[in-house]
Amino acid sequence: MFTVDPSPARGEELDWRSRAACRDVDPELFFPTATAGAALAAAERRALAVCTGCPVLAACRTWAVAEQPHGIAGGLTEAQRTALRHPRRARHGRPVGVRVPVPVRGARHRDAGRAALATGAEPGLVAVQCGVTRRTAERWAAELRRAHRVAVGARVGGER
Known part of the structure; x- marks a missing residue:
């Protein structure tokens, strides 16, 4: 008889639906x-x-x-x-x-929006979720890209 182990493989993340x-x-x-x-x-x-x-x-x-x-x-x-x-x-x-409905305001909604963008969320959707304009969400995404380039540059520069 063939059985399937319902538990995820070691290190494999559970599907988000299981935590909904x-x-x-x-x-x-x-x-x-x-x-x-x-x-x-x-x-x-x-x-x-x-x-x-x-x-x-x-x-x-x-x-x-x-x-x-x-x-x-x-x-x-x-x-x-x-x-x-x-x-x-x-x-x-x-x-x-x-x-x-916007669950958070101020710096917390900015941080939540940036966190969503960092995971690959689309700026238009982040804008709606955070109650900001699409332009603001795109600005947050640009800031994240800039910070990433600086961090990568610092690592590359530090290895010399």
């Missing part, structure tokens, strides 16, 4: 049956409440925007993910119709 806040929640919660109005808003709030404080929200949100067309995923509604995929730009460069 929703892993033990009924999946039906994330696919509201209401189509509009107060019932839909209430169903969305219940699902989004699970996402609040999820330790893997950034990874889930990146996946959801790219892969999940229906339901609540990544702390976003279908409409919010659609707006991220096909943004109509407002005067200030923010996608119209996207209102994502």
